[in-house]
Each structure stands twice: as structure tokens, then as C-alpha cells.
Amino acid sequence: MAYPDVVVVGGGVVGAACAEALTRHGVRVRVCDRGAPAAATTGSGEGNLLVSDKEPGPELNLARASCRRWPRLLAELVDEIGPSLADAEWEPKGGLVVATDETAAAPLLALAERQRVAGVEAVVTTDVRGLEPHLAPSVAAAVHYPEDAQLQPVLATSALLAAVRRRGSEVCAGVEVLGVHRGSRVTSVRTKNGDLPCGAVVNACGPWSGRFAEIAGSSLPVEPRRGLVLVTAPLPPQTVRHKVYDADYVGTVASGSADLVTSAVVESTRSGTVLVGSSRQRVGFHESIEVRVLRALARKALALFPVLRGVPAMRAYGGFRPYTPDHLPVIGADPAVPGLWHATGHEGAGIGLAPATGQLVAELMTGAEPHVDPAPFRVDRPALQGRALECA
Amino acid sequence: MTVLVVGAGPAGIHAASSAAGVGADVVLVDSASRPGGQYHRQPSDAPRTGALAVVDHPRVKWMPETWVWAVERTDQGFRLHAQVGPADAPGRPCIALDGEALVLAMGAYDRVLPFPGWDLPGVYTAGAAQAMAKGQRVAVGRNVVVSGTGPFLLPVAESLLGVGARVRGVLEAGSPVRWALQPWLLRGSLGKIGELAHYAKVLSTGKVPYRTRSAVVAAHGADRVESVTVARLNHDWTVASGSEQQVEVDAVAVGYGFTPQLELAIALGCRIQRALDDSDVVVVGRDQATSVPGVFAAGEITAVAGADAAAAEGVLAGLSAAQSIGSSIVDKQVSLIRRKVLRKRDFARALAAVHPVRSGWQSWLVDTTLVCRCEEVSLSAVRSAVVERGAAGMRALKLLCRVGLGPCQGRICGRNVAELTGLPDIPKRPIASPIRLGDLASEPDGSGG
Amino acid sequence: MRVIVDGQAVTAERGQTVAAVLMGHGRTSWRITRHGGRPRGLFCGIGVCFDCLVIVNGIPDVRACQRVVVDGDDIRTQYGAELPEAGT
Structure with a gap:
């Protein structure tokens, strides 16, 4: 074989996208998930593909590449695995960012201006009720982002993994990678089923990737950042048409606070439910669901959509996002352990950033020309150095 | 110091009563307007007698129509988040109830196995048929067949007869003739034999055929049940x-055992285990203590064993909960009750041994049979999610085909899906009862976490 | 007492649930599913299955088996997913 076999550790959307891109380049992979693929962070995601919440810079570039890539990728998969398996409920629905008061309006409009300069379609709109008939009338400013989109993360991941299998590679559920053997470089991984020889290992363990980096003989300051989502009873189609969120969301994402921060993010799904997010808390892998968080989410959602007042919340669930101190993902080879690669740290943007991440890993690994500049995502960047591994 | 008791069925009322009896202050909450749960269900104008009178005890604060939607641990103990008022009405007051000890006694609901046509109006759970007859004096049909497994089918048939329905048959899928062949199974529950004799008389007076190894395996009709297929x-x-x-009927009452209501126990982190009847139950020690200090469990959520067992466990749980917050209790009293509880648990074991649900039910389904009623997910859609999309866990399965993601949150289909796919499921439902967003937003600050 | 069922006044008794009133007047279904357009009514009878959802006084997603009627209640068939009436 011209390329080494690669073990991708983690069957979430990022691991699946890496495996998809690698197999597309002819690399033979094995995806090992200690549980079920798409059952952890990916299964808790809302399926956001957002350019709207990103400042111009490397993450925005990655997001735009990904937003372009997702629909093409899914279309290509239709030919390969058939239309039903390739259906991931892709919806180019666009985002609508709303400033509910004057103090939030100016920063929103300024961000939109910076994004426009960077090439993002960011349309300041005065006809918000034309875009969202049920939106609260008291809106100070709103920006429409047609490039924002949504898909169903578990369907999308299963489509990627179906393609991986179709190309003769393997996806193993219930196989935890317990150790990494190496001489001058990685030679195999250890599982409960024995050693699995490979030339490279991709750490796609999401919030648990700090822990895996340690197992593999390196270190990575990725921590879990908890989020909760409220799910309503099914509503009529078109009750909420876009990804609608409060302008303060951008600040919430960018915050490094360990304490609870919440911001309204409201979107419908094809099944009719409306998802109400988002909260961010750094509480380790603590799984409890706090009523005060649910209450805060409900309040903020109602400020945007008063029509939801009488709608039942039927479910709430929590998940962990992989958080890095500088809010940038980690993508590329680990110089400390030759053969170890990372594809992690996307925090709440993993669904959106997955295809470009996978593609970048495959390009770097096979020596192809990278389609985005990989330098900002390097694991040895200064912002990640000297950080203690707090929560692994 | 307060003992919170959730559920006012046989377990809950006895827990409230015993805890109050040894001096504890008790808050007893239930979603119904009357105490008694499904077992003591009565029309709303019936007098409160016997154990139900606990709600008039001076140290018991009885909170009817109180819907607990979440539970949290606090520094001092536990906090129930609840709404008070008519079911599902918006604008009901949100309250927080604090206590130092908690008794969970939420009971169980009927398990129904799917079959073609089970989603037609006119197919009811056995519990629904009984609740409508006992609580509302309404017969769910004129011409009814009862199908399922377990002794609970008999009182269901009796209550249907009591409201004037014609019961075309009680179909017991198992072979409970083993009660007679293995009387040791009934050891300690001799009263049950008397009950069986009572039901035998009721059925024969009502000319109701009782058939074993038989079941309704399909229901037919355009917009409601018009007939069923009964099979050996x-x-x-x-x-x-x-x-x-084919048998012409206008209603079917179906019950294949029970599923415990574990929402609050799971939310609190109580240890859960698989019981002999394949239901998930709360693990309790000999004093009804769960794995979470301060939380006690009684009744069907610890193992389905009927009202007598639930009552005995309730007494013990109430005493233990009261003792945990400082009430002194008499050891002799406790040891007597412990023995009673152990006997009842033997009965639960016997019940599970005699009335197992056997996997052949899966062959009753056809590709188009709905497995999940809420989201209208068919058997073939579930299979395709597993086979073609590679669902390897329940969470992924749900999100791949939407099974169990509707308003009932998998309460009805969860166990059936787990059996059909072999994927294990311990469902987390932190919102134990739906709450409207406006009400959630209006919850007073400081009442959470 | 009297309640309105899909526009028609019907009699009801104190303590009755919406499901009991509807079934007492011969109805077996009062909800239409949102995918298949199929009729649904009472199923579990104890508030667990959410099959018997109905609109009461403009508010959808009310469990008919749990809701006790009060005089003048306006009860309507629920067609798929519906939004609460404005102002309720």
C-alpha cells in the first residue's frame, strides 16, 4: 500500500469526516468508537453550519469551506450509497441574527460589516417579520446570513460512515482504543480485542480527546464544555424558518468563562420539533441537567419568539463540546508523537466544520495541497502551550 | 424536616402514613385529584376511606393535581419542581417543594406489545380500560376482548363487565396453569388463590371464555377497530x-405486564437494574433505600408485584425515610414489615417466572406495523436504521429514524424497540412531565439548582 | 354542565375527564396524526402515551385522559401539530 493504514479514534461527525476524506484519497482506515458512532457529542448537536457567528479569521475560512463542501459531499454520496442513505436533512435555511436592544445592535452591525469585507453574505434586514413571521416585534437590528445551514448530525455521520464502509474500510462500534504503541513512530493501537497495527492514529475523540492524547503519549488542552438543549413538542412547519439567534450568542461562544452563559438559539427541525439552546458551562463531565439553565433558555427563547409561550417542552438533553482555550480547532500531526494526528477542539461547531477538517487531515497526511491554511490549527501553536490539562 | 412522597398509589399513601405516624412532616404529591393511584381508582364523588384517609392526617400535606416535572438535589436534600392545576393547562403555578428525604412511589404503566392495527382507535391498554371503567364509569367498548399476560387481565375483565361491556374473552398468552402445577410459587401469597377463585366466578357468571396460549395478533378496521385476529x-x-x-369486536384491551415510571429515579442517579420480567427497576436495599442517600423507593418502581406488596414497601420506605431525618422508630415494627416485604418480593419473582413475555411476539409484526405510535415509525424504518445506517446504540437509533422521540418520549415503545433491535436503553427524561415554555420561564428565580 | 365539542354543545358531568366526555358521546378519536393523517384517541388512559392529545380552550397538546372538564370548556380535534391560539 502506498499509504499507511490509519486508525480513526472516535466515530462522531469529525472522525467520520476524516475517515470519509481519507478513504476518498485511497487510504484504508478503521474507525473505532468505544460506544456507538454519533452517540455522544454529535448526537447532542443541533446540526449548525454557521458562518454568521464567526469573526473573520481562520475559523471563518474553515467554516466557509465546510459550508460549501457539505452539500457537494452529500450529493456525491447519493451516487455512491444511494439517495436514502445520503439524506441528512440538509437545509440551506439561512441564519437570522437578532439584536433585541440598541446596545446589542451596534456590535452586531459592526461584526456583519467585518464579515462582509471577508466575503460573507451578511444582509442587514429591516423586514424581519417577512423572514420570521413569529419573531418578537421589538427588534433593534437583524442580519440575515443566507450561507448558514442545518443538517441532522446523526444522519450525516451515518452517511459518511456508510461511504467509508462502501469503500472497503471498517467502522467498529464498542471498541475502545486503550493504548498506542510506538517506537520512533506509532506502530499499532491496543484494544480489548488485541493490537491493531497501523501507521497513523487520528484523535477524533471530541471532548475526550485530551484524555486520548495522554493515552497516546502527548497532551492537548481540550476540555468539555457542557451545553443543554430544550426540545419542544412538534410544531407546524415554518413556525421558525431560519436559525435564529440572539446577537449576544457570538459573545457567549467567544467567552472563556467556566460559569454558566446562555444565549437564545432557536431553530426548527424537519421532524417539527423546535430546538432551544444554548448554554455553555465548564463543569467537567458532570451530566446533571439544572432547572435554572432550562429556565434561562426558556426565557431567552420567548424573548425572541413569544409564540412559544404555550408550547410544551417535552425533552431536555445535555452534551459536551470539545473546548480549546483559544476557540480554534486542533487539526494536524502532533510533532511530539510521530504518527499521531488530531482532529478535535471544534467546540460547538464540529458539525459545520467536519468536512473541511476531514479534507485537511487527508490532504496533510497524503501530501496534497491543503485547501485551507493549516497553520492556525496546529497543535503546537503558542495558545495551546503551557496549559494544564484540567479536566481530562 | 420533611419527607417528600411522590405518588399517592398504594405505596405512596402507606409511605406517607407511616412516616407521619412516627412524627415526620410529610408532603404527598400526586397528579390525580384524588389519592389512591391506579389501584384505588374511584369516581370523584366516592368517599375517602381506609388508607386513603392519610391525606387528612395533620402532619401530611396532601397536594393533589401536582405534576412533578423535575427533581434536583440541593445542599439540604431534594427539591421537586412541580406545577399545580388542571392537566396540561398553561399558566399553572410553578412551585418548588423541598425536603430532606424523598420517597419515590410513581408506580408503573401497562406494557403493550405492538401488532398490526394496534394504532387503531379502539385498541386500549388494559389499564385504560380499567381506569375508564373504575374512574369514569365508561365502557371503552360494547364488545371487548382482553389480551395479554398476567393476573391483572382478570380485574380488567371484571371492571369491563361492571360497566356493562360484553367481554368476548380473556386471552392469556402464557400458560399460567403453572400456578396450579407449581403451587410453591404462591408460597406466602395464599390470599392470591382466593383472588383467583373470585375471578373464576366472575368470568363464569359473565360467560367470559378464558383462553391460555392465545392472543390478539392483529386488529382491523378503517378508522377504528372493527375486528381482530385471535390466534393460538x-x-x-x-x-x-x-x-x-377473525372476531368482531369494537375494542381491545391489551396488557403484557408493566413498565415502572423511573424518570425521577434516573434523574437523581439512583441505581437501576433489570428485573426478572425484563423491566428496569430501582435497586433498593432492605429498608427501601436506593443507591442515593436520602432517596427511598417503594411499589412497582422496585419490581412489579401488585398493590399489597406496594403497600408493604410503602410502610417500610416511609419509616426508613422518617428515620433518616431523625424520627425514632421501633425495631420490632420494622422487622415485621421487612418480612412481609420479602414475602411480597417472592411473589414478584413468581409472577415474572409464570408470565414471561416471549420473543415470538416480534413475528406478529409486518413491515408497515408502527413500532413508535407518536412519530409513526414503522418496523421497516427501525430495521433499516440498524441494518443500513448502522445504528449501534439507542441514542443514534432514535436520531436516525425518530423512534421514541415523540411526545411520549419512548415510554410506550422503548422496551419493544430495545427487544427488536437488541440495543439497550436506559431512558433519561429529565423533564418528567411536559412543561409549557411560558411556565418554565416564569418559574421563580432561586427555585432551581 | 355543558362543554363544546368541535362546535357542538354536549352535556358533561363534574369530575369527568375530556376523554370520558368524548367517549360517552360516541367519539373514539379526536386527534389526527401529523404524518399519516390517522385518527387517534384514548390509548393508555393514565397520561403516559400522549396519544389522546386534544385542543382545550385554544391550547393544543392537552391529554384528554388527564384533563378534567369544567363548564364551558371548548374542546376541539387536534389536527397534527398546532400552535396555541394567540392571546391564550
Whole structure:
């Protein structure tokens, strides 16, 4: 074989996208998930593909590449695995960012201006009720982002993994990678089923990737950042048409606070439910669901959509996002352990950033020309150095 | 110091009563307007007698129509988040109830196995048929067949007869003739034999045929049940070929055992285990203590064993909860009750041994049979999610085909899906009862976490 | 007492649930599913299955088996997913 076999550790959307891109380049992979693929962070995601919440810079570039890539990728998969398996409920629905008061309006409009300069379609709109008939009338400013989109993360991941299998590679559920053997470089991984020889290992363990980096003989300051989502009873189609969120969301994402921060993010799904997010808390892998968080989410959602007042919340669930101190993902080879690669740290943007991440890993690994500049995502960047591994 | 008791069925009322009896202050909450749960269900104008009178005890604060939607641990103990008022009405007051000890006694609901046509109006759970008859004096049909497994089918038939329905048959899928062949199974529950004799008389007076190894395996009709297919079952519950018969009925009451209501126990982190009847139950020690200090459990959520067992466990749980917050109790009193509880648990074990649900039920389904009623997910859609999309866990399965993601949150289909796919499921439902967003937003600050 | 069922006044008794009133007047279904357009009514009878959802006084997603009627209640068939009436 011209390329080494690669073990991708983690069957979430990022691991699946890496495996998809690698197999597309002819690399033979094995995806090992200690549980079920798409059952952890990916299964808790809302399926956001957002350019709207990103400042111009490397993450925005990655997001735009990904937003372009997702629909093409899914279309290509239709030919390969058939239309039903390739259906991931892709919806180019666009985002609508709303400033509910004057103090939030100016920063929103300024961000939109910076994004426009960077090439993002960011349309300041005065006809918000034309875009969202049920939106609260008291809106100070709103920006429409047609490039924002949504898909169903578990369907999308299963489509990627179906393609991986179709190309003769393997996806193993219930196989935890317990150790990494190496001489001058990685030679195999250890599982409960024995050693699995490979030339490279991709750490796609999401919030648990700090822990895996340690197992593999390196270190990575990725921590879990908890989020909760409220799910309503099914509503009529078109009750909420876009990804609608409060302008303060951008600040919430960018915050490094360990304490609870919440911001309204409201979107419908094809099944009719409306998802109400988002909260961010750094509480380790603590799984409890706090009523005060649910209450805060409900309040903020109602400020945007008063029509939801009488709608039942039927479910709430929590998940962990992989958080890095500088809010940038980690993508590329680990110089400390030759053969170890990372594809992690996307925090709440993993669904959106997955295809470009996978593609970048495959390009770097096979020596192809990278389609985005990989330098900002390097694991040895200064912002990640000297950080203690707090929560692994 | 307060003992919170959730559920006012046989377990809850006895827990409240015993805790109050040894001096504890008790808050007893239930979603119904009257105490008694499903077992003591009565019309709203019936007098409160016997154990139900606990709600008039001076140290018991009885909170009817109180819907607990979440539970949290606090520094001092536990906090129930609840809404008070008519079911599902918006604008009901949100309250927080604090206590230092907690008794969970939420009971269980009927398990129904799917079959073609089970989503037609006119197919009811056995519990629904009984609740409508006992609580509302309404017969769910004029011409009813009762199908399922377990002794609970008998009182269901009796209550249907009591409101004037014609019961075309009680179909017991299992072979409970083993009660007679293995009387040791009834050791300690001799009273049950008397009960069985009572029901035998009721059925014969009502001219109700009782058939074992038989079941309704399909229901037919355009917009409601018009007839059913009744079949003889093989030992594994596959249909004995050639045994199918059409029977004209306007209602079917179905019950294949029970599923405990574990929402609050799971939210608190209580240890859960698989019981002999394949239901998930709360693990309790000999004093009804769960794995979470301060939380006690009683009744069907610890193992389905009927009202007497639930009552005995309730007494013990109430005493233990009261003791945990400082009430002194008499050891002799406790040891007597402990023995009673152990006897009842033997009965639960016997019940599970005599009335197992056998896997042949899966062969009753056809590709288009809905497995999940809420989201209208068919058997073939579930299979395709597993086979073609590679669902390897329940959470992924749900999100791949939407099974169990509707308003009931998998309460009805969860166990059936787990059996059909072999994927284990311990469902987390932190919102134990739906709450409207406006009400959630209006919850007073400081009442959470 | 009297309640309105899909526009028609019907009699009801104190303590009755919406499901009991509807079934007492011969109805077996009062909800239409949102995918298949199929009729649904009472199923579990104890508030667990959410099959018997109905609109009461403009508010959808009310469990008919749990809701006790009060005089003048306006009860309507629920067609798939519906939004609460404005102002309720």
C-alpha cells in the first residue's frame, strides 16, 4: 500500500469526516468508537453550519469551506450509497441574527460589516417579520446570513460512515482504543480485542480527546464544555424558518468563562420539533441537567419568539463540546508523537466544520495541497502551550 | 424536616402514613385529584376511606393535581419542581417543594406489545380500560376482548363487565396453569388463590371464555377497530399456523405486564437494574433505600408485584425515610414489615417466572406495523436504521429514524424497540412531565439548582 | 354542565375527564396524526402515551385522559401539530 493504514479514534461527525476524506484519497482506515458512532457529542448537536457567528479569521475560512463542501459531499454520496442513505436533512435555511436592544445592535452591525469585507453574505434586514413571521416585534437590528445551514448530525455521520464502509474500510462500534504503541513512530493501537497495527492514529475523540492524547503519549488542552438543549413538542412547519439567534450568542461562544452563559438559539427541525439552546458551562463531565439553565433558555427563547409561550417542552438533553482555550480547532500531526494526528477542539461547531477538517487531515497526511491554511490549527501553536490539562 | 412522597398509589399513601405516624412532616404529591393511584381508582364523588384517609392526617400535606416535572438535589436534600392545576393547562403555578428525604412511589404503566392495527382507535391498554371503567364509569367498548399476560387481565375483565361491556374473552398468552402445577410459587401469597377463585366466578357468571396460549395478533378496521385476529400461540409466542380466527369486536384491551415510571429515579442517579420480567427497576436495599442517600423507593418502581406488596414497601420506605431525618422508630415494627416485604418480593419473582413475555411476539409484526405510535415509525424504518445506517446504540437509533422521540418520549415503545433491535436503553427524561415554555420561564428565580 | 365539542354543545358531568366526555358521546378519536393523517384517541388512559392529545380552550397538546372538564370548556380535534391560539 502506498499509504499507511490509519486508525480513526472516535466515530462522531469529525472522525467520520476524516475517515470519509481519507478513504476518498485511497487510504484504508478503521474507525473505532468505544460506544456507538454519533452517540455522544454529535448526537447532542443541533446540526449548525454557521458562518454568521464567526469573526473573520481562520475559523471563518474553515467554516466557509465546510459550508460549501457539505452539500457537494452529500450529493456525491447519493451516487455512491444511494439517495436514502445520503439524506441528512440538509437545509440551506439561512441564519437570522437578532439584536433585541440598541446596545446589542451596534456590535452586531459592526461584526456583519467585518464579515462582509471577508466575503460573507451578511444582509442587514429591516423586514424581519417577512423572514420570521413569529419573531418578537421589538427588534433593534437583524442580519440575515443566507450561507448558514442545518443538517441532522446523526444522519450525516451515518452517511459518511456508510461511504467509508462502501469503500472497503471498517467502522467498529464498542471498541475502545486503550493504548498506542510506538517506537520512533506509532506502530499499532491496543484494544480489548488485541493490537491493531497501523501507521497513523487520528484523535477524533471530541471532548475526550485530551484524555486520548495522554493515552497516546502527548497532551492537548481540550476540555468539555457542557451545553443543554430544550426540545419542544412538534410544531407546524415554518413556525421558525431560519436559525435564529440572539446577537449576544457570538459573545457567549467567544467567552472563556467556566460559569454558566446562555444565549437564545432557536431553530426548527424537519421532524417539527423546535430546538432551544444554548448554554455553555465548564463543569467537567458532570451530566446533571439544572432547572435554572432550562429556565434561562426558556426565557431567552420567548424573548425572541413569544409564540412559544404555550408550547410544551417535552425533552431536555445535555452534551459536551470539545473546548480549546483559544476557540480554534486542533487539526494536524502532533510533532511530539510521530504518527499521531488530531482532529478535535471544534467546540460547538464540529458539525459545520467536519468536512473541511476531514479534507485537511487527508490532504496533510497524503501530501496534497491543503485547501485551507493549516497553520492556525496546529497543535503546537503558542495558545495551546503551557496549559494544564484540567479536566481530562 | 420533611419527607417528600411522590405518588399517592398504594405505596405512596402507606409511605406517607407511616412516616407521619412516627412524627415526620410529610408532603404527598400526586397528579390525580384524588389519592389512591391506579389501584384505588374511584369516581370523584366516592368517599375517602381506609388508607386513603392519610391525606387528612395533620402532619401530611396532601397536594393533589401536582405534576412533578423535575427533581434536583440541593445542599439540604431534594427539591421537586412541580406545577399545580388542571392537566396540561398553561399558566399553572410553578412551585418548588423541598425536603430532606424523598420517597419515590410513581408506580408503573401497562406494557403493550405492538401488532398490526394496534394504532387503531379502539385498541386500549388494559389499564385504560380499567381506569375508564373504575374512574369514569365508561365502557371503552360494547364488545371487548382482553389480551395479554398476567393476573391483572382478570380485574380488567371484571371492571369491563361492571360497566356493562360484553367481554368476548380473556386471552392469556402464557400458560399460567403453572400456578396450579407449581403451587410453591404462591408460597406466602395464599390470599392470591382466593383472588383467583373470585375471578373464576366472575368470568363464569359473565360467560367470559378464558383462553391460555392465545392472543390478539392483529386488529382491523378503517378508522377504528372493527375486528381482530385471535390466534393460538406456540410456546415461544409465534402464531400456531392455521389457528387464526377473525372476531368482531369494537375494542381491545391489551396488557403484557408493566413498565415502572423511573424518570425521577434516573434523574437523581439512583441505581437501576433489570428485573426478572425484563423491566428496569430501582435497586433498593432492605429498608427501601436506593443507591442515593436520602432517596427511598417503594411499589412497582422496585419490581412489579401488585398493590399489597406496594403497600408493604410503602410502610417500610416511609419509616426508613422518617428515620433518616431523625424520627425514632421501633425495631420490632420494622422487622415485621421487612418480612412481609420479602414475602411480597417472592411473589414478584413468581409472577415474572409464570408470565414471561416471549420473543415470538416480534413475528406478529409486518413491515408497515408502527413500532413508535407518536412519530409513526414503522418496523421497516427501525430495521433499516440498524441494518443500513448502522445504528449501534439507542441514542443514534432514535436520531436516525425518530423512534421514541415523540411526545411520549419512548415510554410506550422503548422496551419493544430495545427487544427488536437488541440495543439497550436506559431512558433519561429529565423533564418528567411536559412543561409549557411560558411556565418554565416564569418559574421563580432561586427555585432551581 | 355543558362543554363544546368541535362546535357542538354536549352535556358533561363534574369530575369527568375530556376523554370520558368524548367517549360517552360516541367519539373514539379526536386527534389526527401529523404524518399519516390517522385518527387517534384514548390509548393508555393514565397520561403516559400522549396519544389522546386534544385542543382545550385554544391550547393544543392537552391529554384528554388527564384533563378534567369544567363548564364551558371548548374542546376541539387536534389536527397534527398546532400552535396555541394567540392571546391564550
